[in-house]
Amino acid sequence: MSEDYTKEVLSRKNVFKRLIGYTQNHKSALALAFTMLILATAADVLGPILAKVFIDDYLTPRNFDWQPLTLLAGGFVMLYAISVVLHYFQLISFQKIALKIIQKLRVDVFGKVQHLGLKFFDQTPGGSLVSRITNDTEAIKDLYVSVLSTFVQSIIFLIGIFVGMFFLDVKLAALCLVILPVIFILMQAYRLLSSKIYRVSREKLSQLNAKLNESLQGMNMIQAMRQEGRLKSEFAVINQQHNTSIMRSIRLNSLMLRPAVTVLYLIVLIIILSFFGIKSFGGPIEIGVLYAFVSYLDRFFEPVNSMMFQLTRFQQAIVSAERVFGLLDDERMAPVKEDNHYPQINEGMVEFRDVTFSYDGKTDVLKNISFTAKPGETVALVGHTGSGKSSIINLLMRFYSVERGEIRIDGAPLKTFDDTELRKRIGLVLQDSFLFVGDVKENIRLSNFDMTDQEVAAAATFVQADPFIQKLPGKYDEPIGERGATMSSGQRQLLSFARTMAINPKVLVLDEATASVDTETEENIQAALKKMRKGRTTIAIAHRLSTIQDADQILVMHQGEIVERGTHQELLGEGGLYHKMFVLQQGEKELEKVINE
Numbered sequence: 001m002s003e004d005y006t007k008e009v010l011s012r013k014n015v016f017k018r019l020i021g022y023t024q025n026h027k028s029a030l031a032l033a034f035t036m037l038i039l040a041t042a043a044d045v046l047g048p049i050l051a052k053v054f055i056d057d058y059l060t061p062r063n064f065d066w067q068p069l070t071l072l073a074g075g076f077v078m079l080y081a082i083s084v085v086l087h088y089f090q091l092i093s094f095q096k097i098a099l100k101i102i103q104k105l106r107v108d109v110f111g112k113v114q115h116l117g118l119k120f121f122d123q124t125p126g127g128s129l130v131s132r133i134t135n136d137t138e139a140i141k142d143l144y145v146s147v148l149s150t151f152v153q154s155i156i157f158l159i160g161i162f163v164g165m166f167f168l169d170v171k172l173a174a175l176c177l178v179i180l181p182v183i184f185i186l187m188q189a190y191r192l193l194s195s196k197i198y199r200v201s202r203e204k205l206s207q208l209n210a211k212l213n214e215s216l217q218g219m220n221m222i223q224a225m226r227q228e229g230r231l232k233s234e235f236a237v238i239n240q241q242h243n244t245s246i247m248r249s250i251r252l253n254s255l256m257l258r259p260a261v262t263v264l265y266l267i268v269l270i271i272i273l274s275f276f277g278i279k280s281f282g283g284p285i286e287i288g289v290l291y292a293f294v295s296y297l298d299r300f301f302e303p304v305n306s307m308m309f310q311l312t313r314f315q316q317a318i319v320s321a322e323r324v325f326g327l328l329d330d331e332r333m334a335p336v337k338e339d340n341h342y343p344q345i346n347e348g349m350v351e352f353r354d355v356t357f358s359y360d361g362k363t364d365v366l367k368n369i370s371f372t373a374k375p376g377e378t379v380a381l382v383g384h385t386g387s388g389k390s391s392i393i394n395l396l397m398r399f400y401s402v403e404r405g406e407i408r409i410d411g412a413p414l415k416t417f418d419d420t421e422l423r424k425r426i427g428l429v430l431q432d433s434f435l436f437v438g439d440v441k442e443n444i445r446l447s448n449f450d451m452t453d454q455e456v457a458a459a460a461t462f463v464q465a466d467p468f469i470q471k472l473p474g475k476y477d478e479p480i481g482e483r484g485a486t487m488s489s490g491q492r493q494l495l496s497f498a499r500t501m502a503i504n505p506k507v508l509v510l511d512e513a514t515a516s517v518d519t520e521t522e523e524n525i526q527a528a529l530k531k532m533r534k535g536r537t538t539i540a541i542a543h544r545l546s547t548i549q550d551a552d553q554i555l556v557m558h559q560g561e562i563v564e565r566g567t568h569q570e571l572l573g574e575g576g577l578y579h580k581m582f583v584l585q586q587g588e589k590e591l592e593k594v595i596n597e
Contacts, residue, residue, distance in 0.1 A: 015318055015321045015322055015325060016318065016321075018321070018325060019140070019143065019144075019317075019321055022101045022104065022105060023097070023101065026097045026100065026101070029093060029096070029097050030097060032093060033090050033093035033094050033097065034090075034152070036086045036089055036090035036093065037086070037087075037090045037152065037153055037156055038156060039082070039086050040082070040083050040086035040087045040090060041153075041156045041157050041159075041160040042160060043079045043080070043082045043083040043086065044079075044083050044157065044160065044299070045157075045160035045161060045163065045164045046079055046164075047076060047079050047080065047083075048164065048292040048295040048296055048299075049164060049167065049168075049292060050072055050075055050076050050079070051076070051292060051295070053072065054069070054072050090153075091149065094145075094148075094149040094152075095145050095149070097144070098141065098144030098145040098148070098149070099141070099144075099145065101144050102137060102140060102141040102144055102145075105137060105140060105324070106133065106137050108328065109132065109133050109137060109324055109327060109328060110133060112327060112328050112330075113129060113133070113327070115333055115334055116330065116332060116333060116334060117332050117333055117334040117335065117399070117400065118334070118394070118399045118400060119332050119359070119400060120330060120332035122359065123332075125210035125213070125214070126210070126213050126214075128206045128207070128209065128210045129327075130209050130213060131205060131206040131208075131209040131210070132206070132323050132324055132327050135202075135205055135206075135209070135320070136202065136320035136321075136323050136324050137320070137324060139202075139313070139316045139317050139319075139320035140317050140320050140321050140324065142313045142316070142317055143313065143314060143317030143318075143321070146310060146313055147310045147313050147314045147317060150303075150306050150307065150310045151307055151310065153303070154303030154304070154306055154307050155303075157299070157303050158300065158303055158304075161296050161299055161300050162176075162177070164292070164296055165293065165296055168292055168293060169293070172272065172275055172293065175271065175275070176268065176271075176272075179264065179268055182264060183264070183304055186260055186261075186264070186308075187307070187308065187311060190252070190308070190311055191311060191314075191315060193252055194249060194252055194311070194312070194315045197245055197248050197249045197252065198245075198249065198315045198316050198319045199319045199322075200245045201242065201245040201246060201249065201316075201319075202316070202319050202320055202323060204238060204241050204242035204245055205242055206323075207238050207242075208235070208238050208239060208242060211231075211234060211235050211238060212235070215231050215235070249312070253312060260308075261301060261304055261305050261308055264301075265297070265301045268297060269294070269297060272290075272293055272294065272297060276290050276293075334398075334399070335398050335399075335400065335401040335415070336419065337415065337416065337417065337418050337419065338415040338416065339413070339415065339416035341412070341416050342418055342421075343409075343410065343412035343416055343417055343421075344410075344421060344425075345409055345410055345417070345421060345422075345425035345426070345506045345507065346410060346506070347375040347410050347506070348375045348376075348409070348410070348425070348506035348507045348536060348537035349372070349373065349374055349375050349408075349409065349410050349411070349537065350372070350373040350379075350396065350407070350408075350409055350507060350537055350539065351371075351372045351373075351407065351408040351409075351411075352369050352370055352371050352372075352392070352405070352407055353370055353405055353406045353407070353408065354368050354369070354370055354404070354405040354406075355368070355369040355370070355392075355395065355402055355404070355405035355406070355407060356368055356369070356403065356404040356405055357391060357395060357400070357402065357403055357404070358403065359391075359400075364560055365388050365391050365560050366388045366391050366392065366395075366560045367559075367560045367561045368405070368561070369388075369392065369405070369560075369561075369562060370405075370562075371553070371555055371562065371565070373537045373538075373539055373553070374537070374552075375506075375535070375536075375537055376533070376534065376535055376536065376537065377537060377538070377552040377553065378533055378538040378539075378540060378548070378550070378551045378552050378553075379537075379538070379539050379540070379551065379552065379553045379554075379555065380539075380540050380541075380542050380548035380551040380553070380554045380555065381393075381539070381540070381541045381542070381555050381557060382541075382542055382543075382545060382548070382554060382555070382556055382557065382578065382581065383556055383557030383558055383577075384557075384558070386559075387557035387558050387559060387560065388557050388559075388560040388561075389541045389557050390511065390541065391560075392539075393428075393509055393511060393539070393541065395407060395414075396414075396426070396507075396509065396539065397422075397426065397428060397509065398414055398415075398417075398419075398422060401415075402414065402415070409507070424503055424505070425505055425506045425507060426505055426506070426507045426508075426509060427500040427501070427503055427505030427507070427508050427509065428500065428509045428511075429493075429496050429497055429500050429508075429509070429510050429511065430496070430511045431511050431512040433484075433489075433492045433493045433495070433496035434483065434484075434496075435480050435483060435484030435487070435492055435495060435496075436480070437480065437481065437482055438479075438480055439474065439476070439477050439478055439479050439480060440469055440472070440474075440475070440476045440477070440478050440480060440495065441453065441456055441476040441477060443480060443484075443495055443499060444456045444459055444460060444495060444498045444499045444502055445499070445502065446499055446502075448502060448503065451502060453476065455502070456476065456498075456502065457476065459498045459499070459501045459502040460476075460494075460495075460498040462498070462501050462531070462532075463494055463497035463498050463501055463532075464494065464527075465491075465494035465495060465497065465498045468491055468494065501532060505536065506536060506537065507536065507537045507538075507539070508532060508533065508536050508537070508538040508539070508540075509538075509539050509540075510529075510538065510539070510540040510541065511540075511541045512541050512542060512543050512544075526547065544585065545568075545578075545581060545582050545585055545586070546585070546586070548568070549568040550568070551567070551568065552567070553565060553566070553567070554566060554567065554568060554571055554578065556571065556576070556577050556578045556581075558577060563576070563577060564576050564577055564578055
């Protein structure tokens with residue numbers, strides 16, 4: 001046995017053990033379900049024995065005493081009725097437990113995703129995550145709902161059948177035990193052959209979801225750039241690969257499931273009939289025993305067939321569980337508090353001390369960044385694309401951990417702050433604002449459930465959002481679709497401003513926050529920003545230099561370093577990179593006008 005195979009088996013064992021671990025909170029319900037299952041199985045097993053008694057003791061000797069026959073018939077009907085009722089309730093119990101388990105598993109997976117760091121999302125396609133949370137958990141649900149219940153019922157039923165066989169004839173029952181290792185070998189062979197097929201199948205399904213998600217997210221660009229044909233071809237290739245893996249599983253199932261079990265059934269049936277045929281040469285045989293054995297044989301291979309067919313779902317569930325548990329075990333978590341102290345942000349002074357950072361651990365995107373933003377000051381970050389501006393904000397928001405150097409707020413290390421304190425005291429407005437499904441009021445309030453409608457309206461009024469909200473049919477109750485698709489980019493940005501101001505932050509972080517609004521709206525927002533910055537530390541990324549001319553400090557970024565710093569006038573006077581950027585945006589005449597002023 002190879003080392004890789006051993007690791008794979010151990011991995012599957014651990015996965016199955018974890019899946020079974022989810023049943024720990026349902027011990028009482030499981031015990032009741034098992035009790036009903038055992039009683040129902042006992043009723044099923046006793047049926048052929050009663051039939052044997054009727055054939056050998058009454059039908060063959062033509063003894064038709066109506067009283068015992070009535071008792072036999074009543075007992076047979078009663079056993080059948082008990083079996084039906086108990087099977088119904090135990091099946092409902094098993095399925096109810098299974099649905100509760102999968103409900104918890106889905107919540108666990110979704111909750112884990114909420115706490116993963118941005119590093120994880122940078123490296124994982126969104127469609128693949130959707131596939132794990134939906135398709136893979138659905139496959140695991142089949143394990144609990146169908147596979148485990150079928151295996152448990154079948155195994156208990158098989159045990160009951162062998163008990164009945166040994167009661168009828170010990171020698172023949174012992175001979176029939178030979179088929180158990182044959183069935184086990186058949187199941188193992190199928191499991192080993194199918195595991196690789198299903199792993200490929202789940203992976204291709206994940207890739208299909210990822211490609212679909214990418215296409216839906218970028219549909220406007222796809223149509224604008226006439227990429228429909230290319231995307232369709234790429235999707236068709238992945239779809240064909242998925243189809244190929246499914247066909248391989250169908251061929252395997254067609255060969256190793258019912259045909260193989262049917263051949264085994266015929267062999268055992270020949271053995272039983274031959275046994276009774278040979279036995280008949282030495283004397284009479286009991287027809288009732290023969291009938292009971294053949295009946296048990298039919299009933300024996302029914303659960304075997306059920307288990308073989310459920311192996312397909314079992315393999316799919318184990319592969320899916322490997323992917324789901326891989327997500328649950330992922331260690332790329334969002335940075336969290338690392339200290340027992342609980343500092344608070346009262347002033348909002350931000351300090352970067354020799355901060356160096358890399359996303360991949362190889363290439364530094366920030367190199368020895370040091371600056372201080374005092375309370376009430378506005379620090380602007382400017383520079384070409386890829387210069388490291390957004391990385392500074394990502395570190396300040398603690399979306400990523402600081403690897404070298406240190407960030408402090410009000411003198412306390414950033415890593416010592418509780419998440420709640422950081423999110424309440426630092427307000428973030430991105431260039432591409434994100435709105436949630438709901439209504440206008442909910443998107444401004446978000447998690448501030450104690451915020452009154454008047455406070456919501458006050459926040460919207462403060463950022464000049466109230467006028468356009470009042471024009472909406474539902475005003476503050478106007479429904480908002482996915483990502484706010486029915487609103488203009490400017491309206492989305494204004495709502496983003498409003499919900500930021502609703503938390504009354506001490507530190508304001510702006511990532512080109514006015515880029516998505518028209519000139520008139522920008523003037524209103526700039527006026528609002530001027531009020532917002534009073535008493536707050538503001539760190540703003542700006543591409544349009546005209547929006548940050550009144551900043552207390554401007555940091556010019558280039559290739560991850562601060563190459564220039566100063567006020568607007570000071571940097572223009574130096575004639576460096578900032579000067580060149582301003583000339584490119586405003587022109588020589590505007591530069592001369594600013595210098596003369």
